[in-house]
Amino acid sequence: MYNRSLFTLLAFFISLYALAQHQEVTISGVVLEQDTNMPVPYATVVLLDSNTDKPLTGTTTNEEGKFTIQVNETSKGGYLQISFMGFKTLTLKTLDTSTDSDLGTLFLEQDAQALDEVVVRAEVSSTQFKLDRKVFNVGQDIASTGASALEVLNNVPSVNVNIEGQVSLRGNSGVQILIDGKPSVLADESSNALGTITADMIERIEVITNPSAKYDAEGTAGILNIILKKEEKKGLNGSISLNTGIPDNHSLGVSLNRRTEKFNLFTQFGGGYRSLPRDNTTENTDFETQSSVFSEGTEYRNETFFNITLGTDYHINDLNVLTLSGNFAYEIEDQPSRTDFSSYQNSVLESTWYREETTDATNPKWQYELNYKKEFKNNEEHTLLFSALGSFFGKEQESEFDNTTTFGDIVNVDQQTETAFQQADYTFKLDYTNPISDIVTLEAGLQYVINDVGNDYEVREFESGEWVINPDLTNDFEYNQKVFGVYGTGAYEKDKWGLKLGLRIEDTNLHTVLTNTNENNHQAYTDFFPTLHSSYKFNDDFSVQAGYSKRIYRPRLWDLNPFFNFRNNYNISVGNPDLQPEYSNSYEVTGIFKFGKATLNTSVFYLYTTDVVERVSTFQDNVTITTPINVGTNGAVGFELNGKYSPLDWLTFNGDFNFNYFEREGSFESQSFDFNGNRWNGRLTTKVGLPADFDLEMTGQYESDYKTVQGESEGFAFMDLGVRKKILKGKVVVNLAVNDVFESRIYTSIINNTTNFNYNRSMRGRFFTLGFSYGFGKGEAMTYSGRRR
Template sequence: MKKITLLILLISFTAVAQRTTKGIASKITLTGKVLETNSKQPLEYATLVLTNTNTQQIIGGVTDANGSFSIDASSGTYDIKVEFIGFKTKSLGNHNLTENKSLGTILLSEDAETLEEVEVIAEKSTVEIRLDKKIYNVGKDMTVKGGNASDVLDNVPSVNVDAEGAVSLRGNENVRILIDGKPSALVGLSGTDALRNLPADAIEKVEVITSPSARYDAEGTAGILNIILRKGKVRGFNGSLNFSVGNPDLYRISSNLNYRTKKFNIFSNLGYSYRKGPGNAFSDFTYLTDGVIDSLSIEKREYDRKNKSFNGSFGMEYYLNDKSSLTGTVFYRNNDGKDIATNNTDVFSPANDPIRSLKRVETETEDDIDIQYSLNYTNNIDDKGQKLIIDLQYSENEEDELADITNNNILAEQNSQVTKSKNRLLQIDYVLPLGEKSQLELGHKADLQDLTSDFRVRDENGQPFDFDPSNAIDFKQYIYAYYAQYGSKIDKFSYLLGLRAEYTDVDLEVLNTGEFSDKNYTEWFPTVNLGYEFSETDNLTLGYARRLRRPRHWFLNPFETRSSDTYVFKGNPDLNPTYTSSFDLGYTTRVSKVTLNSSLYYQFSTDLIRPVSRIETRDKGNVFVRQFLNLNDEDRYGFELTTNYNPAKWARLSATFNYFKFRTDAFDYTYSYTNPINGDLVTETESLPEVNSSSWFARFNSRITLPAKIEWQTRIMYRGPQDDAQGSREGIFVTNLAFSKDIFKDKASLVLNVSDLFNERKRKSYTNTARVMSYQEFQWRERQITLSFTYRFNQKKKRERSGRNGDFDGGGEGF
């Protein structure tokens, strides 16, 4: 496999070298800006189409967030047109281009006659390459219809979502997830679990930022995933309704509604769902004492989940004048769940004789309420790109969980946990263009979180146990950040240099023990992003960024999970941040109908945060305990390749391959606990060996147009096996199928989607230590079949013209 990937890289670089040496005509750069006629608002993703009048060759480009464009072309005479969905196409006539030229400001007017023929969802997914990120437009992806945000992320190249919902980027699970560029209540207190309640139809695109510039938070050693929600761009009332039903039981209704006038834009995303989520787990433990088998146990677990969820966001953008606007958004989510976990545990002697059996049933009800208020002020100070953006955000999150646990049908425990969080955010960004090709950005951000969690464990009579795992914490994390970055373009070379400073103050108090931890630190995070365009179809990027991973509150909270009597997870209040230096070399080329994106990357991390397993002896026997620790350093490097191939109008193919290798230093750690049998303090030392391992994952996607205009989409994903310091994980194979048919004169679509066709999306792992050998199998969600109906009003299908893959504009988001 290594030889194949290296050969592909060699062929790719050779191809670009050959093409760049064949150029005869001189190169020129065409610049300008596209605005809406009445509001003078910039039109992002407007398309410039240049047709060579002699060769009829067509090249083009798209505008950035400021409406600016910069297109490189060979000298010659071109017929130039400007297009944007819902607007009248503007012809600029023929231009004889012999030197760099600016077209100035181009104004586009909305086309009232064709307004009803506009679709805000692109016909196909496209990829845009920016200097510091890749943008994946979700497009008409049938395999996520009726799904949620986790399904969308799992279909984005470089991203994987495992059986438990954990999101990883290039095999690294420390990913920062943002909504519309900011932390959001959509992610909630439960982390990525909350993404399962965000409908896929609410998402317009996902930005994958593997080498973030200084404008982004330093959090996330793997990088950042920024989910952009849909907002209408055309005037009048338009939107869509989606209805989905499925097996296991799934009922969902969602809407995206938008009303826009010259003075304001009202937008909303609403969704309600009811879902059953059956799952299962299996664990086989062999306990050892001095290398001799002490006992064995087998645990089988069944999950019966029922969930009702309502998501609603409502916002209005008000255009104060031609250059500035004020946008207010309210988001509300109410999630009610009832989960029943049934554990059947059998314990055996070394001779395999039964010792005891236990049926442990946890019945948990959960009520989550999240509310968030956001206010954005944007002032496009002048037509040159000078901009001031101010964001204010306030959110409250509350999770109430009640759980009754029975052992062999007898009430044994009554548990409760109440978690409340308040978050405040202030962000100021200022953009100052310096000439036509350079700009300076400055910014400040304050992100403040106050969280309390009260976890109580009581016996059948409502009294504490002698060995009481109850606890309550008070957690505060205040982050203050400042950044500056400067970017410019010199001919075909672009660069973006930045520096970010973040001051972090973290306080954690365990209220029932009086333990208190106060950690504060100031760190500097330099970023470098470089790009070079060989031609309209070939470019090279190089990025460096220093990042960190702060431990979340659930990593620090020392409470123990109670679903199982023999397998628990607990937090670690002594965790420190992980720091990572990341390097990324990317190359993009397009040859005929094939587009190729490739990357080589390297990451060096210190104080690595990883889960470690151990055995503790308690009154009911051995207990398998899993806890996060700071390990030693890690080196990680890999190669990624993404290709798109459209052999015919009726066939579209794409594939992603990622191979990575990592090495973690050997590590010795000491832990202590109190033996509840005799009250003695037990102190033990474990040694973790050096790990030198590798893994890979691949994804293939095909979309075929069948007779009667039925669309057939297949997605196949395989995540390879992987070793760690205490064991290994088997590979995972997943296949999704979808069939789609447009009806009612293309105003509606009917989609049949089968997720995990072979019902094999299971995490299978092995753990081997001096005290235990185990095999564990976990399936969060079983195969899902979904039928979705989408109706669009004031929208019909219109295929977007794809822009070029490289976008290195000299201003705004082009960097």
């Protein structure tokens, strides 16, 4: 009896289990990107109730984009939604939940609107066009292995970086560089700080040739906005990169993120050592005295650097987010160099000597930032954002220059220099955005920027067995600038047509003083900067954009400070405390085309600049002295072409071409600088997918000759080459890159007039880099920085 009862009870439970199993339904599928056919890992798959739209059950896709969802009796009769950041949500209404089903391959389409706020990390760099900017999404390009931000910028369409590290946009050096939309000590050219940002830290770079009134008016050429990566997945995620190279280029970088419902903790830290040798050749000839001085040598900039970033986003609630972050970087510089000189009189060698430099410097820099963002209940785009940013950069540098005569009786005085430099910057911003309807958006805000700089510079010369201060070359230069700006914009945007108007007003107060000689310079001025942007979409394959903006380039410390650069005492640089700002008016029309597997973007632009700042050289006693001055006007009309073509799944071509014709008018010390000329450059990158997860990348670039205010700069062509191997489904990536394969990236400038001849030639040479990176972590994708979840 007992056994029969037990058997009956067991049979009853087995029947219930079998019935439950019969009533449960399995739905599966694979989610891929529409454009690339790549899997979309950790996409959210949710089954929603058809009547209430409430979630019934859900899951996430695995690393291969696959998902399986179990539907029981209580969950039947729903519909499926698949979503992932940066993509349009896919909804499947006609879903059969009565039986097991395999939905096969499902494709998610990129959402251009969402990509304004978050960009998915790509294997290959790509360019997107927005209403007022171009967005260069930094992929895992092989040529960028171990590269600094300056080298990444040199791969961005319309941007060039010369051997001195000077950044230009469409041939114009008046560029404002921002980090995450704000001025930053990390973007200060004077501190070489961009060298501490590595390619794996960068998410994207925005090229803004006609910025709206929301942005600073600084930069006549426009703005380059470097957006650093911040992980957005829930849970613990991160990456490690390790690079080594010849000449010395060694670095280690770690990025970590821990995301919870309330907090997003993030950090990046790393360090490295690099050597940047540069070969220089110069010639100075005085036709009146028939004397010449030749120099040839190698300069080094050896850098040991460390940096760490710490920060957290605190989600107070769904509508309020507080972000606090800080960055600290430290550089140790060693700059040994030797330059050999020879002096001729009437083509007869008179003397030879060499000049050796020993320079040591330490550069501490830090930055801290507080952000508060509030969203309003009526619309997640209705926001109020306040930010306060402070930064500091210091330099303690000592240099010694020893001269040794090897032939003849020329006397060169040995010299020492000592620099104590400090720069403190503070930026306060308040931005308000209100989309008052689906087609009308209003923006308003204000900004206050304080720049406080001191540069104590001392020169000593060795005389009669002791070091004596040279009072003519020694001074303490102080620079203080305050800029207060307010702006307002209004945008009207429908499906086909959009218009955005804006006005920015900035009040500038600049004061410089040479404390030892009590020389003061004060400038105060108020400017109005109107902006206009418009777009029209003819169809899905063709649209047009137009823009106008007025901009300003304010002289910076190194433009104003009358200090000497002694690395070569026959070619020295001097600042100009009386330098005035330059202004530009920029007009641009862009067409965006799509032809099957190809995209093409063309721009025609006109840039008119007044009070142009140019570096002009004067010549005396075989010494070339270069100083910035305001020289007349420059009108440039140009044409730009960017394109991408993928004829096969394993083959992609990316190219860009930029041409501009310019007319200069101006004079300096009775010398006319009226002339015209043209300048162009082209770049082509070919990416080839090879078997066994190997990729090949080749980039060729050409820079044309062009005229300068006193002479010309010669053109050159160069090539970069790289190979990449992906391991463990792309989690591990190994790169080998060769930059300037043929050692042909040579910068040459010539000044040739009736009184003198000046020739300068510089080159870096070939670089080899081997890189290794590993990404880890997984979790549900979440939207970044306070957007509702």
